[in-house]
Amino acid sequence: MMNSVVGIIISLIVAIWVSAIAIIAFQNPNNVSLKFLGMESIQLPFGVLLSFCASGGMVGMAILELILRASNSRHNLSRDDDPDFFTDDEVY
Numbered sequence: 001m002m003n004s005v006v007g008i009i010i011s012l013i014v015a016i017w018v019s020a021i022a023i024i025a026f027q028n029p030n031n032v033s034l035k036f037l038g039m040e041s042i043q044l045p046f047g048v049l050l051s052f053c054a055s056g057g058m059v060g061m062a063i064l065e066l067i068l069r070a071s072n073s074r075h076n077l078s079r080d081d082d083p084d085f086f087t088d089d090e091v092y
Contacts, residue, residue: 021054025047031043031044
């Protein structure tokens with residue numbers, strides 16, 4: 001049940017992004033270029049540039065989530081192997 005709700009929410013977010021990019025692309029047909037650290041990109045339509053940035057951010061966050069999950073699972077495994085983790089320091 002929870003996985004289907006998460007899937008629907010993710011689909012809605014992506015659909016809203018695609019719709020917003022399409023609307024912005026039709027409203028701003030001018031070419032733009034990015035300037036970063038003294039470098040300048042080629043001239044691209046604003047909608048194309050926005051869609052590249054949005055998809056790059058989605059892919060980057062998915063990769064970051066995988067890295068963080070792997071890091072947390074390794075951290076939890078090492079914690080379970082530690083015998084002092086389950087000891088009780090209180091004196092009765």
